[in-house]
Amino acid sequence: MVKTAFLFPGQGSQFVGMGQNFFEADPGCRALFEEANDILGDNLTELCFQGPEEKLKLTENTQPALLTHSIIALKRLRDHGIESVLTAGHSLGEFSALVCAGSLRFGDAVHLVRQRGRFMQEAVPVGVGAMAAIIGLSAEQVQQLCRNASSEESIVQPANLNSPEQIVIAGHKASVEAVSEQARDQGAKKVVILPVSAPFHCQLMEPAAVRLQAEMEKIDFKELDIPVVTNADARLNTSGGQARESLVRQVCSPVRWTETMQVIVDQGIEAIVEVGSGKVLSGLMKRFNKDIRCYQVGDEESLAKTVAELK
Template identity: 45%
Template sequence: MGKIAFLFPGQGSQSVGMGKTFAEENEAVSAIFKRADTRLETELTKLIFEGPEAELTITTNTQPALLTTSIAMLEAFRIADIQPDYVAGHSLGEYSALVCAQALSFEDAVYAVRMRGSFMEDAVPEGQGAMAAILGIERSLLKEITDEVTLKGQPVELANLNCPGQIVISGSKEAVEEASLIAKEKGARRAIPLSVSGPFHSSLMKPAADKLAEVLNNININDALVPVIANVTASEVRSGEEIKQKLVQQVYSPVLWEDTVNYLLDQDVDTFIEIGPGNVLSGLVKKINRKVRVFSVNDRESLEKTVETIKGGNA
């Protein structure tokens, strides 16, 4: 029997109205949204369900909104009584994975990511940082390019190693633009500037990481009940202390997503269930390995289909 991994999405998967029908149909789901409003003393649920989209996409709002919706959808999925052998999340999604593994309480997680979003927004003045997706280039060659540009004085680094041929770079605006041009000259298929509010997962985020460390020092982080695959190392973390260190490092380090999925494949995971809005991670898993079973749970229909296929397959 193959193993099961739950995956949780990060920033970019948000949309106005996410989780609304789930909340209307299910009291336990609705309760998660209410708990977020209470902990943050704000009308987060109203923003998630009704928008406006421009406000939802502000990092300080997006991060708690996505975490809340992912955990609400996890709550709905509990009915299936399917347990993960491993959990992982992309960037912000790692906090959802930690709630799933009971290393973090939901209230602490939603507060931590609200603060994390705020620190990330404040770390670099508006317009000075940038990110770009570079398609169709080898990781080692792109790293050579970013290292070369950084040596000239402005930092640019690999930020998200999502799947073969899809890597996001991050750093100062000028350095990202220069690295994008060189990458295209050296054979990259495309370089797409991303509409983000800062150079996430780059060394420019170190001030945000320092502030986040203070927040996490005042939060109870337990040992995880299920192995969590950390973005920073693409390996298992269980101890509360190690989890805290990795969450701080994660702010300014690359998200090793392709490596994370490959690690899970090496542990005999053959069923990946993405829980939360959108299906970005499901798409990335399929690009890394076409043979595994991949499901997205983001509404009642997809939940029922997932349960039916998995339970049916096990019968």
Template identity: 45%
Template sequence: MNAAFVFPGQGAQTVGMGASLFARYPEARALLAQADEVLGFSLSSLITNGPEEALRLTYHAQPALLTVSSAAYQVFRSRCDVTPRFVAGHSLGEYSALVAAEALSFADGVRLVHLRGRWMDEAYPAGQGAMAAVLGLDAEALAALCQEVSARGHWVEVANYNCPGQVVISGTKEGVAQAAELARQRGARRTVMLQVSGPFHSRLMRSAAEKLAAELAKVAWRRARFPVVANVDAKPYQEPEEARQRLTVQVYSPVRWEESVRAMMAAGVDTFIEFGPGGVLTGLIKKIDRAVTAWRVEDEETLSEVLRACQGR
């Protein structure tokens, strides 16, 4: 088995996520307690009890997802000795991947993504930015359409290349609305406005990137144990300077998820294991290539299933 470990991004969070893992495994509970200590507030209570609207806030959702994903990963790794060829994450998930690769400590990761979430929230006036998923339109055609709308004075650009037929756009509220309407006129099957607080992965996030760069420079990085596939260019990296540079640019650049998955497959990966709630990446990976094996570990049931499957290969 040539495996890649992958980690979900913001939007996958739900109240109660990871509950069965936290209930049964001391190492999972230890990470939850450490997150509370690092952040100085009860992230564990938000994860366990909500409310949903508080957990959805960017600066809560990001550390919550990193914590739950890291817990799922730690529980799995202590019971299975599969070494990944690569690790990767979608947006925020790239930090979870770096923690898994031991390039970044869990404590630093939780602290960084809490700050990242706050700075992303502050980067553009509340209610003035937007994101939308566009389904069923060619990515190149959508990118050209975004340039067309932006030339009229309402900025919009591609933010996520998720899988064939699913691309996310980001920009000003008016720019996204115009681009979504134009996409439908030009053959998109559907457009869906996303419940996010800002125009993430667009150039409107550059002020957040500047603050993040200064914070990334303070962190004690280590060389990653496994190659980490970057969102920004779908290429693997392991060195600390590469991590700092890519994470800075990532905030205002598109997530090249489809390209990342295809690059890992081209390098020999035949099995993807997603750590964290929701199974979003597992679904995207199967849409990219139905023949590839894609599993997820998000609770006691899926952990048991994946451990059994790994033992059989």
């Protein structure tokens, strides 16, 4: 069997229709959607399949939707005997990774990510914060620009270290815009202000981290069956207690995805499967290391192709 790692996507990968193909193909997938509906007290199934897109894009809805799609895709992979030797998830995806690793129950994860989405949205009033993707500058260059543009009243920080050339920044809107302008002046290939409702993974999320920690203390995190590479430290972890603590720190810390990919490479992984919505993580890995085979499983067609290749 090919030595495989499962990667779980984060916010931004959602789309209307997500999970519907699995739902129609497998009773177990229908049961997971129904469990999520019951926990949330909402019709997540209808929202995922029919939208509207604007409602699906609300953080408190996006997070349980993406997690549910990932876990039904994981179920279908396991139905075909495909397993991973380690796992990781980008931001929200770390919750999916912990379900995969046996540390978190699916129902507990659905509850936590709904609360996480609400807490993150409520931490900063709409319009106060912003995020931007900077492509073509190094992490060191972006870090220095953030230092120069930050003050006690207005901060900006690296939020997602997605690849050696793709850094997302977050913070107060004015400081994010200042760094974006300076990045263009320094020769960035592309700078894009992101259409997000809050500045994730920076100090402004501290109120959300405090509230999420209180919520997570009520939940049992078991020891992990396989290692998860944590966002906050880019280290392999198998401790339930450390898994909980890492999720809290992740709210205000940058997602260290470049280092996460290097950890995966260093473990001798031969193939990665992006499990759920979108192809962002498999695309990043393709550019990061051309020796690792990259797959994505989001419906029955991509599942069949991936299973045939990995077996």
